Amino acid sequence: MTFSPELEARFAKLLKSYPPGRTRSAVVPMLLYAQDEVGCVSQELIEEVARRCGVTTLQVDEVIGYYSMLHRKPLGKYHVQVCTNIACQALGGEELYEHASRTLGLGNKEATPDGLISLEEVECMGACSWAPAIQINYDFHHLVTPERFDRLIEALRDGSYGKKAS
Amino acid sequence: MADPVKFMVDGQHLQAPAGTLLINAAKEAGIAIPAFCYYDGISLQAACRMCLVEVEKTPKLQVACTLPVAEGMVVHTDSPQVRKARKGTLEFLLTNHPLDCPVCDKGGECELQDMVFRYGAGESRYRETKLHVDEKQWSPIVFYDAPRCILCYRCVRICGEGLGVAALGIGNRGAAAEIVPNKGDHLECDECGACIDICPVGALTSGTYRYKTRPWEMEHVGTICTHCSDGCKTTLGVRNGDIMRANNRDRSGVNDEFLCVKGRYAFDFNENPDRLTAPLVRTNGELKPVSWAIALATVAKKFSEVKAKGGTFGVIGSNHTSNEENYLLQKFARQVLGTSNIDHHRTGDVATLLDALSGRTNALAATADLYTTKAALVVDSDLAQEHPFLAYQLRANWRHHKARVYAVTPGPVREDNYGTGVRAEPGREFEALDGLRSKLAAEPELLILFGAAVKGEAIRQLVAFGDSLGIPVKYVCLVDYSNSRGASDMGVLPDLLPGYHHVSEAGLEPGMNCDQILSAPNLDVLWVVGANPLARQPLAAANAFVVVNEMFLSTETARRADVVFPAMSAYEKNGTVTNVCGDVQKLTKGAKTMGTKSDLDIIALLAKEMRADLGATTPEQVFEEIRTAVPGYQKLPFGVIETGGAAATSPLNGRVQFDPRPELIRPAGNTLFTSGTLGRFSPMLNSVIESPGALYHDPHHRPFIEKGSGQIVTVQDK
Numbered sequence: 056m057t058f059s060p061e062l063e064a065r066f067a068k069l070l071k072s073y074p075p076g077r078t079r080s081a082v083v084p085m086l087l088y089a090q091d092e093v094g095c096v097s098q099e100l101i102e103e104v105a106r107r108c109g110v111t112t113l114q115v116d117e118v119i120g121y122y123s124m125l126h127r128k129p130l131g132k133y134h135v136q137v138c139t140n141i142a143c144q145a146l147g148g149e150e151l152y153e154h155a156s157r158t159l160g161l162g163n164k165e166a167t168p169d170g171l172i173s174l175e176e177v178e179c180m181g182a183c184s185w186a187p188a189i190q191i192n193y194d195f196h197h198l199v200t201p202e203r204f205d206r207l208i209e210a211l212r213d214g215s216y217g218k219k220a221s
Numbered sequence: 222m223a224d225p226v227k228f229m230v231d232g233q234h235l236q237a238p239a240g241t242l243l244i245n246a247a248k249e250a251g252i253a254i255p256a257f258c259y260y261d262g263i264s265l266q267a268a269c270r271m272c273l274v275e276v277e278k279t280p281k282l283q284v285a286c287t288l289p290v291a292e293g294m295v296v297h298t299d300s301p302q303v304r305k306a307r308k309g310t311l312e313f314l315l316t317n318h319p320l321d322c323p324v325c326d327k328g329g330e331c332e333l334q335d336m337v338f339r340y341g342a343g344e345s346r347y348r349e350t351k352l353h354v355d356e357k358q359w360s361p362i363v364f365y366d367a368p369r370c371i372l373c374y375r376c377v378r379i380c381g382e383g384l385g386v387a388a389l390g391i392g393n394r395g396a397a398a399e400i401v402p403n404k405g406d407h408l409e410c411d412e413c414g415a416c417i418d419i420c421p422v423g424a425l426t427s428g429t430y431r432y433k434t435r436p437w438e439m440e441h442v443g444t445i446c447t448h449c450s451d452g453c454k455t456t457l458g459v460r461n462g463d464i465m466r467a468n469n470r471d472r473s474g475v476n477d478e479f480l481c482v483k484g485r486y487a488f489d490f491n492e493n494p495d496r497l498t499a500p501l502v503r504t505n506g507e508l509k510p511v512s513w514a515i516a517l518a519t520v521a522k523k524f525s526e527v528k529a530k531g532g533t534f535g536v537i538g539s540n541h542t543s544n545e546e547n548y549l550l551q552k553f554a555r556q557v558l559g560t561s562n563i564d565h566h567r568t569g570d571v572a573t574l575l576d577a578l579s580g581r582t583n584a585l586a587a588t589a590d591l592y593t594t595k596a597a598l599v600v601d602s603d604l605a606q607e608h609p610f611l612a613y614q615l616r617a618n619w620r621h622h623k624a625r626v627y628a629v630t631p632g633p634v635r636e637d638n639y640g641t642g643v644r645a646e647p648g649r650e651f652e653a654l655d656g657l658r659s660k661l662a663a664e665p666e667l668l669i670l671f672g673a674a675v676k677g678e679a680i681r682q683l684v685a686f687g688d689s690l691g692i693p694v695k696y697v698c699l700v701d702y703s704n705s706r707g708a709s710d711m712g713v714l715p716d717l718l719p720g721y722h723h724v725s726e727a728g729l730e731p732g733m734n735c736d737q738i739l740s741a742p743n744l745d746v747l748w749v750v751g752a753n754p755l756a757r758q759p760l761a762a763a764n765a766f767v768v769v770n771e772m773f774l775s776t777e778t779a780r781r782a783d784v785v786f787p788a789m790s791a792y793e794k795n796g797t798v799t800n801v802c803g804d805v806q807k808l809t810k811g812a813k814t815m816g817t818k819s820d821l822d823i824i825a826l827l828a829k830e831m832r833a834d835l836g837a838t839t840p841e842q843v844f845e846e847i848r849t850a851v852p853g854y855q856k857l858p859f860g861v862i863e864t865g866g867a868a869a870t871s872p873l874n875g876r877v878q879f880d881p882r883p884e885l886i887r888p889a890g891n892t893l894f895t896s897g898t899l900g901r902f903s904p905m906l907n908s909v910i911e912s913p914g915a916l917y918h919d920p921h922h923r924p925f926i927e928k929g930s931g932q933i934v935t936v937q938d939k
Contacts, residue, residue: 113390113403120392120401 056103062092066107078108082118086125095129123177131166131173133211135159136190139176142183147200151187152176154201159208172211191216228294237290244272244285247298254298255307255336257421258373259286262477262617263382266374269314271336273306274298282306304340311341317352317396319368327423329436333371352396359408361428361908362486363417367399370424376400376416383479385605385616385635386410400424411609411893412909414485418468418478429486429905430466434458439465442811443473443865445798447541447703447791448483448896450568451476451610452588452800452867455484457792462813464488464792475588475804475867481609483896483906488792490902491812495773497787498816508774508785513818513826520784521830523766524558524746532745534560535738535765538713539751539820540568540702541899543796543808545843546820547704547711548719548851549835550750553824557833561724561732564715565708566752567886569700570676572709572721576877577684578696586668586695587869588802592618594695596664598657599628600650600683602672602699603916605635606892608801611670611697612636625664629653632917632925637936644926644934647674653933654686662690670697677883697802701889702897703791707799710853710870716879720852723878734885750820751788753778753898757887770820776898787817794819795840797862804867805857892916 058066065088066081073080085104090096096119105112119125137143137152156162159174166173182188185197189204194217196207210216225236230247237246242265244254257269265287273282277295282302297303314333322328354367372391377400381387388410392401402408417425439458446455446467454474458466467488472478500516501508511519527534536554538547547565554563578584591597591614604612612635618624619639626640631647641660645653654661661667667690675683680698687694700706712719716731724731733741739754744762750770755777760767769782772790779785791798796808796819818826825838837846847854853870861868889897892914900906907913917925926932 111387111403113387113401116401117390117392121394 056099058089058092062088070107079110079114082108082110082115083122086115086118090125095126097127123175126164128164129166129170130164130175132171133191133216134173134175135208136175136177136180138178138180138182138186138188138190140179142179143187146186148187151189151199151201151204155204158205172208223292226290226292226294228290228292228296230296231298235290239289241290242286243274243283243288243290243294243296246290247285247296252298254285255340256286257332257336257371258375260375260378260419262621263375263378266378269371269373270310271307273303273310275300275303307336307340308342311337312345312347314371315341315345316347317368318371319351319353321369324432325369325423326426326431327369327420331423332421354399357406358428359402359406360410360412360910361905362412362414362482363402363408364426364428364431365400365402366424366426369422370400371422372398372400373421375419375421376425379415379419380410382620383415383617384411384413384613385638389416407910409911411605412482412486412911413480413609414468414482415479418470418480418485427466427486429489430458434460434465440811442809443471444792444809444811445474445703445800445806446480446484448487448899449481449608449610449891450700450702450705450801451608452703452798452802452804452806453480453484453610454806454865455480455488457488457811459811464491464812473865474806475800476610476613479610479613481893482909483893483900483903487896487900487903487906489905490772490899491790491792491814493773493902493904495775495902496814496817497772497774497779497785498814500787501774501782501785503783508782516784516786517826517830520768520786521827523768524827525831527745527766528558533741533743534558534562535733535741535744535747536560536563537735537738537747537749537752537754538563538565538708540565540700540705540708541791542704542708542751542820543791543794543798543840544704544707544711544805544847544854545796545840546750546824547708547713548847549821549824549838549843551712551719552835553828553833555718555724555727555729557828557831557835561715561729562738563713563732564735564738564885565705565713566702566735566754567709568702568705568888569673569698570680570881570883570886571698571700571706572714572717572877572879573677573680573881573883574684574696574698575721575873576879577681579873579876582872583693584695585869585872586670586697586802588614588800588804588867590668590695590802591615593622594618594624594668595622595666596625596661597627597668597670598654598661599626599630599634599636600654600669600671601630601647601674602670603630603632603634603918604628604670606914606916606918607672607701607889608670608699609893611699611801627657627661629657630917631927633936634917642936644932644936646926646930646932647928649931649933650674651679651682651686656933656935658686658690662692664690664692666693666695668695668697670699672699673701673886673888676886677881700801701891703800704798706801706803707797710799710803710851711847714879717877719847719850720854721873721877721879722852725878731880734882736885749778749782750824755781756898770823772817773902775901786823787814788823789814789817789819793817794821796821797840797844799870800867803853803870805854805862805870806867807862807865809865890916892918 069081139148161174224239256272258266267287272285274285275297356366377389388403442457446453453476455467499510628636629643740761744765748768753776767782770786770788771779828835894912894914
């Protein structure tokens with residue numbers, strides 16, 4: 056399996072950052088970086104990471120089963136993660152997730168047919184001070200109300216997301 | 222650091238070597254700290270939280286299974302706080318547990334059941350609906366019921382660390398966590414069932430045993446596995462004469478609790494519907510069932526007639542029958558039939574090794590040495606396939622004692638993964654050994670295990686190589702089948718008497734060997750006891766009267782017979798067998814098949830029928846005769862063997878005079894999933910997808926070095 060030169064460079068650096076015989080430590084970061092490029096953790100990717108890190112594919116499977124941010128199926132172009140953990144829950148996170156699910160017509164870890172948006176209910180992402188919080192890909196959005204959520208989704212759909220203040 | 226460390230547990234002043242884990246130190250003093258995930262011989266996990274104890278001056282309860290004892294430590298294992306913690310742990314473990322004990326295979330011998338009985342609470346505070354996941358079948362042997370699982374990781378660790386297979390892992394997390402197999406929905410592994418037997422609960426169950434019986438309905442009979450030559454103790458669970466299961470959970474044999482798929486599950490040949498249950502005599506061209514009286518009389522009459530007219534006998538013994546049967550068979554052949562034409566399927570050149578080592582002490586390895594030797598060299602054997610226990614033991618020695626293991630083989634072997642692997646084309650093993658010479662000579666001691674490619678002069682060459690290293694070297698001649706070694710030791714050979722005395726010492730001439738017997742045109746009688754020689758070579762003498770002792774009619778040899786005696790299996794008789802390392806162990810009668818007799822009884826009854834006096838004829842009496850008369854067996858401690866232990870035969874004092882005939886050495890070539898003719902009759906062995914397996918099998922498709930390629934390659938160097 057071939058990756059972009061940037062990713063290959065990143066992998067090469069990664070494999071050198073652990074003590075000898077500890078290349079298995081690179082499994083998690085490799086999967087995370089590769090997932091962004093490949094779109095999901097495919098079987099081919101599992102085998103490739105296992106080979107490069109000197110572990111069995113079963114050991115890679117164990118990691119994927121454990122970490123919820125690793126996905127076996129492709130997500131949307133924009134992955135919307137809504138926190139329903141304790142602080143967000145107390146400030147309307149659950150209602151926000153239900154709103155998102157209803158308006159997008161998506162269940163947990165599902166993507167829209169056009170592949171633009173996917174939704175996930177997540178545990179604490181460390182933004183409790185600004186609860187309820189959501190994350191779109193790697194960007195945080197704080198103090199999200201259902202109305203603000205709708206505006207964000209609209210921006211995702213009309214292509215204006217990230218181009219103007221929302 | 223103080224050594225020994227002094228500390229206190231439950232008011233008792235104790236001491237233990239520095240580094241001892243609290244759970245073990247307490248156990249030494251008779252204080253039981255309960256645990257699920259802690260398991261002797263595999264890595265620490267600290268997953269179950271059952272072994273929590275109170276340590277003074279430590280704010281929180283401590284996990285006794287990973288806590289080394291410390292000087293002045295004061296521990297309480299039965300304080301109110303500890304008891305509360307144990308109750309809480311068990312309450313958690315039972316959160317999603319189905320409590321289906323009445324139908325669970327493990328009921329009655331379940332560690333969770335026992336712990337709840339002893340330490341648990343009678344009720345739970347959980348009112349939530351239990352998570353249910355359907356049971357999964359991963360192979361014909363392995364079933365997994367996730368809700369019963371307590372996630373102790375014992376199965377994951379025994380498979381990865383013990384076997385080196387690593388076919389099991391953990392999927393998901395939290396309440397949804399469960400054991401997962403390496404191929405998504407199924408297993409591809411050794412199918413050894415170690416995961417099932419090590420499971421403290423009923424989460425992993427076997428296709429062989431599940432829903433068949435309750436543990437308390439069985440008698441447990443410790444005997445020796447009848448498949449390969451490693452001599453693993455297998456404890457048969459027997460109900461009404463039928464074997465329900467086999468395991469070695471009491472860790473009583475040379476094999477601790479190791480068993481391969483054959484030892485655990487391939488006992489099913491015993492109840493194969495094709496088992497013969499009545500003697501057969503050929504009348505009008507067809508084999509018809511007759512009474513024992515008629516069959517014995519028919520054979521005795523024929524034997525007497527042929528003997529009287531000075532006819533030619535040929536006797537082919539077995540490498541599955543007991544030492545006593547082998548001994549009595551050669552005695553019968555030589556004394557009653559007056560023939561030296563006796564042989565068996567030879568799978569290793571034991572006689573040449575004994576000759577090459579004659580006069581030395583400490584040059585023959587006992588089974589236990591595989592676990593303690595500092596370094597081992599395997600020459601031409603795919604140990605994990607052909608000698609699974611020896612492979613396990615070498616690996617355990619590496620895991621526990623950092624032993625160095627070297628393997629010189631034509632194909633990839635499992636020892637490559639942790640030792641030094643050298644690929645050498647067949648016939649060029651010694652060149653490869655020369656390449657290893659400096660490394661081997663730097664070892665403090667060495668154990669050499671060699672396969673059937675090393676025979677005749679090559680064995681002397683190997684011993685010379687061992688001598689040239691200048692370090693203590695012990696040898697194991699790798700023979701196949703459960704009692705090849707015993708057949709050889711007991712003189713089931715045309716030129717050697719029991720204990721490797723040449724026949725001339727008894728005033729006899731050497732007789733015909735196996736191949737000569739089968740190709741002799743003038744043979745009058747062929748008697749085959751527990752072997753299938755006609756599978757390999759046809760019988761030349763068209764008119765020979767053929768008598769066969771067999772369990773099944775469908776073997777090539779039994780089909781040619783004029784009389785077939787239905788024989789007992791090794792699991793149905795008493796006696797002793799000698800394993801590949803020369804350790805003698807006891808067979809104990811477990812199962813029963815109506816109508817069969819042991820080969821010992823058949824030989825003795827034929828002698829009586831012929832009015833010949835064989836002397837001792839019970840297993841106990843014959844064993845005493847062997848202990849009195851057979852060199853190598855004379856110092857065997859009766860008590861050790863009688864109580865189920867293993868005792869090593871002693872080396873010979875003098876040279877062995879014989880005709881080596883290395884071309885008669887034919888290895889069985891069995892894999893983990895085959896067992897000669899016997900394996901054909903085990904449905905379980907043939908049902909797993911890995912069956913029949915291949916020698917030098919390699920999932921990574923590294924090269925198998927062909928004869929004539931001229932290559933010697935080091936693939937792993939550690």
